[in-house]
Amino acid sequence: MLQTPRGERPARTGTSGHRERPVYDGPVERVVVLALDGVYAFELGIPNRVFGSAEGRYEVLTCSVDGRPVRSNSDFSIMVEHGPEVLRTAGTVVIPPFALTGVVDGLPGPVADALGAIGPDTRIVSICTGAFVLAAAGMLAGRRATTHWRLAGLFRQLFPEVDLDADVLFVDEGSLLTSAGAASGVDVCLHLVRKDHGSELANHVARCCVVPPWRDGGQAQYIEQPVPEAAAASTAATRHWALERLGEPLTLAGLADHAGMSRRTFARRFNDEVGLSPGRWIVQQRVLRARQLLESSDLSVDRIAGEVGFATGASLRQHLHAAIGVSPQAYRRTFRAGAAS
Template sequence: MTPVRPATPAHSGRRTVAVLVRDGVLPMELGLVHQLFGTARSAAGEPLYDVRTCAPRPGRIRTDADFPIYAEHGLATVAAADTVLVPASHETDESLRPGGLPEELAEALRTAAAPRGAVVPSGPEDTRGVAVPSGPEDTRGVAVPSGPEDTRGVAVPSGPEDTRRAEGAPGHRPTRDPRRIASICTGSFVLAAAGLLDGRRATTHWMSADLFARTFPSVTVDPGVLYVDEGRILTSAGEAAGIDLCLHMIRRDHGAAVAAEVARRTVVPPHREGGQAQYIQRPVESEGLTSTSASRAWALTRLAEPLTLAELAAHDAMSVRTYSRRFREETGLTPIQWLTQRRVDRARELLEQTDHTVDRIAAEAGFGTGASLRAHFQAGLGVPPGAYRSTFRGTGREGERVRT
């Protein structure tokens, strides 16, 4: 077998995103990657990503619709990319078994998932495909909390040196190795067949979760979340969850403001947490039932105020019990979880876009005190406010760093 030699990126100032398509690919999943990463821009209006469509053999690729696509790039581009996205192919995904990929494809995926310069074994010695120690000090190089420390329900590295560092942010030295690989929907079967998910937590489309768990028993399957972030390896649920995953990766690279602008251009919600429910019992408002959307819109204009559950319920003319049940049916979250997430989002924006102190940001975001903001920020994002600001914005007023 001829080894896959990584291609040379064409734009050294951008991160390369390779979308690996196979016969039967879902056009929506391919398109959403191009749309989201392709519209991400720096403050100067420069593209932040170079998105390339790749295939095991470049050329004509069938889709699950009545039209084909053409993939110009091959596995060398996959092996060299900073980010690899694997969308679903319902023709083949669910028939995959451990070790069932062509070796050339498996090697390209293992190379893409490994740190640059790492020795990538071609055999089964290391099922994750990189010569690294196993356990919590894995390819991400940082300890990963697996318990309630991360309230989003996704595994995220802790501390300021994590994978959320932005490349090219003002006053920030880019990460040396931003490489990662991700799947959308049943693309997770491909990553698992390559051995990249062994010993890791992952998700897939809820309708395929049972088969996925039976086929790949070494993977810890979480069928109820939108996406799982395991550092270098990320997986998402069905098609729409791929949007959330892509926005999460853009946010991790370049901050909340860039991701929010991409979402605004695409007319999608800027942020749904990875731990949010995949399948919501009543996602569309039923005729004759009152929605909680009015109180949510009302709350977003009053985040600085000490809102209570009773006030939210009263705004929609419901009892607290009915409101709480209806809210979870519509969002997959409790009202307090949702409100806390929106306040963290607001704090992120203020940290990125202003020189305000932590105490002032805490007041404007509705946390009341700097201590409360620090606690919620650390629990939700795995980093303190000061480290987040340093990552995505650098220092505040000249000579002054945010107090943590």
């Protein structure tokens, strides 16, 4: 990824006398946001808000295909400071959602030309309908991707060669990342901060943006479905209770008993609220906690497995590989390096 140097700056002290977080003096990655005609203003601002909170590790620029203002999907237009030439200098390019009329009948020439300016080693990220641009350009053929669940049918009709997963918040295919609708752009940008610089900084950025550092479940929890009765009990307290006991045996019966529900009722309400079965959610949380320990501790794989509730290190390796496709050792090397950068 292309990076630009940043000069050294002295450490700061807060007004209360406490030393602030260390000033970052390392390489700065340029993130270029490509605003297309009909851009959604909310999502357009997400990269700047998230990456701009990462304590100087990213520089965010916004461009259009011709350097001219672009219409938003609302009742205003947006001035941009740059044309497509800055795409050549990007380490990461983000394509926010836009009005789909621009690509349903094929990729317009100026958009194709702008995409052609992106370097071969550049990381490309789409938010919501931005995935339609990547698919129309042939970048997603044979790859797994996602987009807003409402548009899954149209996407599959237009791009049958893409392995669409409409149940997740984002898909990381290495140099190509796609995310679901609206606020999932926050999820994928936080994921990149975490991938680049570790969970401590990503958690700090999430706090600055007043959002959770990691959202449970996927898009399934947001798909329209009948609203539960107002008197229906929530499973939130039991989820919190379980998170404090990941290293202990957690069964559906035990979770249901804690919630004061039958197993059938608990499982149904849990899935309605989270978008996952209780068993899948527990595995997900154990993997997430294992990832945090791999990043932040020197505990052995077997010890971490016991801490998070997996029976053996082999079980942890299996679940981690199923979740993110790497071994615990490879994950630890990657994120220790990222956190030190």
